[in-house]
Amino acid sequence: MDTALGLMAYIGALGLTALASVLLAGFVAVRARGLPGAWTLVTFLCGVALWSLAMAAPAMLGARAAPFTLTVIALSPLPAAAFVHLVFAFALCGALRPVAWASYGVACVATIAGIVLGVGKIAPWHGFAGAFVPSLTGWGVLGVAAALSMTGHIRLFQTWRRQSGLHRDQAGAVFVSSGIGLLALTGFAFPALGIEAYPLPVLALPLYSVALVYAVLRHRFMAADVWARRGLVWLLLLAGAGGAAALIATLPLALAGRPEGFVATWAALAGAMALGLLVMAPLKRLTDRMVFPGAKLDVEPWRDALAQVPDEQALGELANAMLRQHLGLAADGPGLAISGESVTLNGWDDAPAALRHTAVRIAGLAEEAARRLASARRMVEAEREARLAELGALAATIAHDLRNPLGIVQMAATAAPPEIRVEIGEQVGRMNALVTDILDYARAWTITPRPIELASYLSGFGVPVEVPEGMMLHADPAALRRALTNLVDNAKAMGGAMGNGCTIIADGHSIDICDNGPGIAPEIAGSLFKPFVSRRAGGTGLGLAIVRRIMEAHGGNATVAQREGWTTCFRLTFGPDLRARP
Numbered sequence: 001m002d003t004a005l006g007l008m009a010y011i012g013a014l015g016l017t018a019l020a021s022v023l024l025a026g027f028v029a030v031r032a033r034g035l036p037g038a039w040t041l042v043t044f045l046c047g048v049a050l051w052s053l054a055m056a057a058p059a060m061l062g063a064r065a066a067p068f069t070l071t072v073i074a075l076s077p078l079p080a081a082a083f084v085h086l087v088f089a090f091a092l093c094g095a096l097r098p099v100a101w102a103s104y105g106v107a108c109v110a111t112i113a114g115i116v117l118g119v120g121k122i123a124p125w126h127g128f129a130g131a132f133v134p135s136l137t138g139w140g141v142l143g144v145a146a147a148l149s150m151t152g153h154i155r156l157f158q159t160w161r162r163q164s165g166l167h168r169d170q171a172g173a174v175f176v177s178s179g180i181g182l183l184a185l186t187g188f189a190f191p192a193l194g195i196e197a198y199p200l201p202v203l204a205l206p207l208y209s210v211a212l213v214y215a216v217l218r219h220r221f222m223a224a225d226v227w228a229r230r231g232l233v234w235l236l237l238l239a240g241a242g243g244a245a246a247l248i249a250t251l252p253l254a255l256a257g258r259p260e261g262f263v264a265t266w267a268a269l270a271g272a273m274a275l276g277l278l279v280m281a282p283l284k285r286l287t288d289r290m291v292f293p294g295a296k297l298d299v300e301p302w303r304d305a306l307a308q309v310p311d312e313q314a315l316g317e318l319a320n321a322m323l324r325q326h327l328g329l330a331a332d333g334p335g336l337a338i339s340g341e342s343v344t345l346n347g348w349d350d351a352p353a354a355l356r357h358t359a360v361r362i363a364g365l366a367e368e369a370a371r372r373l374a375s376a377r378r379m380v381e382a383e384r385e386a387r388l389a390e391l392g393a394l395a396a397t398i399a400h401d402l403r404n405p406l407g408i409v410q411m412a413a414t415a416a417p418p419e420i421r422v423e424i425g426e427q428v429g430r431m432n433a434l435v436t437d438i439l440d441y442a443r444a445w446t447i448t449p450r451p452i453e454l455a456s457y458l459s460g461f462g463v464p465v466e467v468p469e470g471m472m473l474h475a476d477p478a479a480l481r482r483a484l485t486n487l488v489d490n491a492k493a494m495g496g497a498m499g500n501g502c503t504i505i506a507d508g509h510s511i512d513i514c515d516n517g518p519g520i521a522p523e524i525a526g527s528l529f530k531p532f533v534s535r536r537a538g539g540t541g542l543g544l545a546i547v548r549r550i551m552e553a554h555g556g557n558a559t560v561a562q563r564e565g566w567t568t569c570f571r572l573t574f575g576p577d578l579r580a581r582p
Contacts, residue, residue, distance in 0.1 A: 006127070006198050007059060007127065007128060009203060010056070010059055010128075010199065010202060010203075011056050011059055011060060013202055013203045013205055013206055014052040014053070014055055014056035014202070014205065015052070015053075015056060016206040017048065017049070017052040017205045017206045017208070017209060018048075018049040018050075018052040018053050018056075019049075020206055020209045021045045021046070021048045021049035021052065021209040022045070022046070022049045024045055024209050025041075025042045025045035025046050025049070028041050028042050028045070029042050040082050040085045040086045040089060041086055043079070043082045044079050044082040044083055044086055045209060045212075047075075047076075047078065047079025047082060048079065048181075048208070048209055050072055050075075051072060051073075051076060051079065052205065053072075054068060054069045054071075054072035054073065055069070055132065055188060055202075057069050058122045058128070058129065058130030058131055058132060059128045059129060059130065059131070060129065061129065061130065062122065062124070062129035062130040063122050063123075063130055065122060065130060066121070066122045066130075069122060069132060070118070070119055070120065070121075070122075070132075071115070073114070073119050073120070073132060073134075073138065073141065073142070074111055074114030074115045074119050074141060075111055075114075076141065076142065076145045077106070077107035077108075077110040077111055077114075077141060077144045077145045077148060078104070078107045078108075078111060079145075080103075080107060080144070080145040080146075080148035080149050080152075081100075081103035081104045081106070081107035081148055083148065083149060083152045083178075084099065084100070084103040084148050084149075084151050084152045084155075085099075085100040085103060085104070086152075087152040087153075087155050087156055087174070088100065088152075088155060103148055103151070106144060106148070107144065107145075107148065110140065110141050110144035110145070111141070113137060113140070113141065114137060114138065114140075114141040117135075117137040118135055118137060118138070119134060119135060119137055119138035119141050119142075120132060120133050120134035120135040120137075120138035120192075121133055121135070123191070125190075125191040126190075126191070126196055126197075126198070131190075131191035132188070132191065132192070133191055133192050134192050139192075149178075149182065152178070153175065153178060153179075153182075156171055156174055156175040156178070157175060159171040160172045160175060173211075174212065176211070177208065177211035177212040178208075178212065180204055180207055180208045180211055181205070181208040181212070183201050183204060184201050184202055184203075184204045184205035184208055185201075185205075186201045187199030187200065187201035187202035187203075188202065299361070299365060302322060302362065302365050303365055303368070303369075305318065305322070306318060306319060306365055306366060306368075306369035307369055307372065309369065309373075311373065312338050312339075312340075312370065312373060315338055315366060315369055315370060315373065316336070316337065316338040316366075319336055319338070319343075319362065319363075319365075319366040319369075320335040320336060322362070323335060323336065323359065323362050326358070326362070327358065327359075333347065334346060334347030334348050334359070335347065336359070336362070336363050336366060338366060338367075338370050340370070340374060341367065341370050341371045341374045342367065342370070343363045343364075343366045343367040343370060345359055345360070345363055385444075389442075389444070394442075396439065398435065398438070402431065402435055403432065403435065406428050406431055406432060409424065409428060410424065410425065410428045413425070434542075437542040437543065437546065438542065440482065440542070440546045440549075441531060441542050441545055441546050441549060445479060445549055445550055445552075445553035446553065447475070447476035447479050447550075447553050447554060448476050449474040449475050449476055449554075450474065450475075450476070450477065451472050451473075451474055452472065452473045452474070452475055452477055452480070453470070453471075453472060454467045454471045454472065454473050454506050454511075455467050455468075455469055455470070455471065457473075457477070458484075458504050458506065458511075461484060461485070461488045461504065462488075463488055463491070463492070463502050463503055463504055464502075464503040464504070465503070465504045465505075465506075466503065466504070466505045466506070467504070467505070467506040467507075468506075468507070471506065471508070473506075473574070474574075475554060475574065476553075476554070479550045479553065479554075480550070480554075482546070482550060483546070483547040483550040483551065483558070483572065484504075484511075484513070484572075486543040486544070486546060486547050487513040487543075487544075487547060487570050487572075488502070488504070488513060489543070490515075490543060490544075490570075491513050491514065491515035491517075491568075491570075492515075493517075494515045494517030494518065494568065501515055501516040501517065502514060502515040502516070503566075505563070509573065510561075510571050510572060510573045510574070511571070511572045512561055512563060512569045512570070512571050512572075513569065513570050513572075514563055514566035514568065514569040514570075515566065515567065515568050515569075516566060516567050516568075517567060517568060518567070519567045519568050520560065520568060525560075528544055528560065529544045529545055529547075529548045529558065530545060531545045533545075544558070544570075547570070547572075551572055551573070551574075554574050554575060555574065555575020555576075556572065556573040556574040556575050557572075557573050558570060558571070558572055558573075559571050559573070
């Protein structure tokens with residue numbers, strides 16, 4: 001290989017390793033500092049960066065780099081001890097503390113010996129201005145560092161053999177990444193061993209730091225942080241793509257030798273750089289597509305699909321499923337939440353800009369669909385209110401036209417025999433009750449909430465009550481009494497006379513009215529709260545519909561609930577501002 005080009009590649013690889021190690025150390029310190037062994041990993045990465053600079057300095061400065069380089073080499077057992085500490089912490093070993101102390105102790109002794117006795121010299125080698133050549137003491141210091149590194153690798157291998165699942169996979173990944181580092185370090189032994197060959201293994205060193213951090217953090221931290229995981233994958237793949245591009249770019253010079261003359265050299269270098277850029281561009285695009293899928297979005301199919309959903313829950317489920325499938329995210333990964341007409345992105349704060357932009361666009365489509373749903377719901381509600389207003393006006397007319405004749409009929413019946421008078425009274429009462437129910441269902445319920453002490457309030461309905469003492473509820477007493485009366489009357493009729501088969505149960509969120517009657521017939525279960533549907537003979541079929549209207553006016557709802565020990569329970573829930581408080 002051309003000497004100038006080889007020197008440039010050597011210094012570039014070591015400089016890139018130092019830069020990557022410092023950046024990754026900062027990344028771990030900021031994002032994973034709470035994990036066991038995180039600060040040890042930071043220390044080790046800083047040691048790798050310092051070692052890389054120390055080995056690059058002689059190639060650039062020659063003997064002038066000796067004080068810095070020889071000192072760092074004397075300190076090299078300390079990062080090796082940090083590696084042992086890191087491995088035993090990762091392996092969750094119970095002997096972590098004594099092993100760590102022993103490793104640091106041996107490393108300190110070797111470091112002191114190297115500093116006091118000297119570790120070697122800087123001498124020209126193979127066209128380089130300088131390279132490290134160890135002394136006997138230097139060999140000993142490097143031997144201690146190598147022994148510590150081998151200890152860590154042996155422990156990794158044991159972990160890989162004994163563990164299973166993710167922990168086994170991670171141990172294997174750390175072992176492989178460290179193997180990359182050991183392979184790269186063999187290149188630094190060429191000058192010491194007198195090998196007159198270019199130290200090609202050193203060029204693999206930039207991959208080491210990225211591979212090690214990814215292997216250590218992949219299953220403990222990155223599984224919970226999808227963006228950090230993808231960022232590291234991107235760095236790793238991009239480093240590989242860059243290495244491949246650099247290799248291809250150097251082929252012309254490596255094969256043809258260094259051209260003579262300035263113009264020829266410039267033309268060869270320009271051609272090599274152009275070839276490298278041509279290779280780098282598609283590799284980078286491939287890397288981006290592998291790590292950050294879904295950059296392109298055809299909105300029309302999305303808009304059409306989201307427009308078909310019937311409610312907010314289905315809209316949220318569909319939007320999240322399509323979003324995660326489009327971007328290749330896990331089912332429990334970042335998503336969006338829909339509340340009314342607003343859409344909120346959850347878990348996207350640290351997402352790359354391109355992916356976040358895609359998520360924002362999809363959230364916009366979901367928000368558009370949510371607004372359509374809300375608009376349709378308002379139209380349905382307005383139409384319903386208009387029909388109820390018409391029904392209310394009709395009911396008021398019917399009440400006026402019926403009640404006067406009913407009063408006349410009842411007064412005329414006073415002269416009839418007793419048994420006929422009783423029958424007429426019962427039928428007139430039923431007709432009056434039906435008119436009252438129609439008026440109550442059709443009226444626009446407006447409430448005036450005020451504090452109600454539940455225990456005393458509920459005791460007035462003549463059935464057993466289960467409610468915490470002193471619990472308060474904000475509600476309209478008259479409207480709530482109307483709803484509870486309807487439900488209690490139903491429960492008494494279905495559960496037994498005198499309330500023996502029914503009860504009222506209240507907590508901080510709802511009021512349940514339960515009975516032990518025959519239950520709800522399956523054929524009316526789905527339409528129980530609709531007008532003119534009744535679960536008992538002789539009922540008007542408006543009682544439950546009125547209850548729901550009253551509860552909607554309170555910002556809540558009336559539903560069927562399940563409680564152990566009871567066949568049927570109706571539950572009244574209130575809006576958040578009206579719920580019971582102790």
